[in-house]
C-alpha cells in the first residue's frame with residue numbers, strides 16, 4: 001500500500017515515515033524543504049533500509065498537485081503534515097499562514113474528493129482548545145477562539161475537512177490533535193532541526209545544555225500551578241508517529257464509525273516547565289542555566305490530554321516517559337553538534 005506523506009522530511013513527518021515503513025507501507029514524500037533538509041532522507045533510509053520516494057515541490061502550486069495525483073493513481077492514503085507552525089511568525093505574517101496551511105489542504109482534498117474512496121490524516125493541535133476549562137482535556141471540550149493565525153489555521157483546517165466529509169462519504173478522515181511533541185528517534189539518525197533560535201521549550205533546553213545558547217528563559221513562575229510554571233503534555237515523537245499509523249489503519253480497514261473523527265494525541269500527564277528542566281538535568285547530568293522572566297503573551301496556563309478516546313478506539317497509548325523522550329532529544333542534540 002502506498003501512502004503520501006506531505007512534509008515527510010519534517011520533525012513529526014520523518015518519524016512517521018519510519019513507522020509507516022516499519023509496518024510495510026510504501027511511502028512517497030512531498031516536501032518543499034522550506035523547513036527541512038533533504039539529508040533527512042538519508043537518516044530515514046539508514047533506519048529502515050529503504051529509501052522513500054521523494055518529490056520536492058510546494059503544495060501551494062495547484063498545477064503541481066494535479067500533476068502529482070495524475071502520475072500517482074495508486075495512493076491509498078495521505079498524511080498531511082506540510083504546514084507552517086511558528087505561532088509568533090503567524091502573528092506577523094497571517095496571510096502567509098492562511099495561504100500555506102489552508103490552500104494546500106484544499107488542493108489535496110479536491111484531489112481526494114474526486115478519487116472515490118480515500119483516506120486522510122490531518123495534523124491538528126491542542127491549540128484548538130485554547131485555555132480549556134477542565135483538565136485533562138477531552139475531545140468534547142469546546143474549541144475556543146484562536147489566539148493566533150497559526151491556531152486559527154488548525155481550527156479552520158478541521159472545519160474544511162469536516163465540511164468536505166459531509167458531502168463526500170468516500171472521503172474518510174481523521175484529525176489528530178497533538179499535544180507537545182518532543183524527542184528524537186532512539187537511533188539519533190533523525191530528530192528535530194529548528195531553524196535559527198528555537199521557539200519551543202525542549203530544543204531550547206538541549207541547545208542551552210550543549211552550549212549553543214547561553215541561558216533558557218522560563219516564561220513566568222507566577223501561574224496558578226504547583227510550582228508556578230506552565231503545564232504541558234510532552235509526548236515522545238515516536239509515540240506520536242505510531243498514532244498516525246494506527247489511525248491510518250483504522251481508515252484503511254474501514255473500522256471508523258464515522259467518516260470524520262478527531263483524537264487527542266498526548267500522554268495524559270502534565271509536566272511543568274521546571275519539571276521538564278529537571279528531567280533534562282537528570283538524563284544529561286548537565287546543570288541547565290536558566291532564569292525566570294516575564295510571562296510569554298498568549299501562553300495558556302495548563303494543557304494536558306484525556307487520551308481515553310485514542311486508547312479505547314485506536315488501541316494506542318503513549319509508551320515513553322518524559323525522561324525517555326528527553327534522553328532521545330539529548331542524544332540527538334549531542335550527535336548533531338558533534
Ligand code: UD1
Nearest residue numbers: 085125126127199200201204217218219230232273299303
Ligand atoms: C503551542 C501550542 C501547540 C502548538 C505549538 C506550536 C498550546 C497549549 N500549545 O505550544 O499546540 O503546536 O504552540 O509551536 O497552545 N517555554 C519557556 N521558555 C522557552 C520556550 C517555552 O519557558 O524558551 C515554556 C512556554 O511558556 C510553555 C512551555 O515552555 O509553557 C512549552 O512551550 P512551547 O514548547 O513553545 O509549546 P506550546 O506553547 O505549549
